[in-house]
Amino acid sequence: MSTKFENISYRIRRFDPERDTAPHWEEYRVPYTPGMTVLEGLWKVKELHSPTLAWRSSCRMGVCGSCGMLINGKPRLACNTQIAELSSDTVVVAPLPNFDIVRDLVPELAPMFASHQALMPYVIREDVEEREHPTNEFFQSAHELEHYLQFTYCIKCGCCMAACPTFATDALYSGPMPLGQAHRYNSDTRDGGFAARKQMLVGEPGPWRCHYAGECSRVCPKGVDPAKAIQLMKRELVFDYLGLHKTKCPANVAGKPTDGKRRDNIPEAPPHTV
């Protein structure tokens, strides 16, 4: 798009719980500079027009997941979205839908994290002593790592939850992020918690409410693809129901290298320089 304009409009949905009974829209003009992100524009609004404007942000590089917002009709990270890519000289910013509004652009993410916690997003093993006080690594091949690596990139920004039409109507549904993370641990060969998590995946909170609108995957700023994780989890649950689920024992502790012998043709490492 053309970025010839010198100023840009920000239309922001504001809500102050101390004064307002309902959110309202306010508009501001800020100077535009090439390469400017939506987050930088919000800082300009705060600096030039409204010091009380509230939002969450931290890393400014799409890593921390704090600045998820509804930007021109799509859930995105404000720091990861350049104004030039919006094809408009008006930036419409609202808090992520499907979460209560704490203030202005700050969503209440606590229910999402409660659902996440309920699905036990950590490695569960029977050998608690080894888990708490490991003596060595758990063995896992590179191929086994690929089964869940994609899902580990989740930054819990909540964009997927804001885009999910099922979560929009069903507050009991866990949503794409918690379910995707449950599958991330279910498919980790170091984990033995499938049976425990299965109990939490029954009924409304579980994956069967998902009917593949695919929006969670489309809006995910990290390419995590929660919709894929949820469908793969459903397959595992069906296989489990039919007694076909591959019950892999949690990976063993890798043995310490023994009998290692240096080959003759490998030269010695050079001495340390520092």
Place this chain on the structure above:
Amino acid sequence: MLDSKSHPNRLGIWGWLGGGRWGVERYLYTLHRLTGLGLLAYFLLHIVVTSGRAFSAAAWTRAMSQVSGPFFKVGEYLVFLAFCFHAINGIRLGLVELGFAVGKPIEPVYPYRTSVDVQRPLALAALAVAFVLAVIGTISMWSD
């Protein structure tokens, strides 16, 4: 949870259609739900109408005459179109929800290719089959 005076912001039914710029699969999702509700409504009406036969032959004839007008003929046709879409799209959803056609986990490299893109040919094929069924049904229903 913190005790705050937060304002509710759940989209509700509006979230099926509005609130964002969405892809094809979201509209298929919404259409699947709407056609499902339509078929359910037809099913209930069908039970009410045909239950008249339990009372008398005259009640049955009267019920049939009430639903034989052009309004119900068009309604029946819409039910058939809803069936074509709902049945074929349901098969697609059954396959996808069993993990077929969504691909394996991959290393996410920008620009991301999601499972939605991977299953798109299946979605288009399902729509094509539903369309062919609808055309055949339309010819059959309206050619008399």
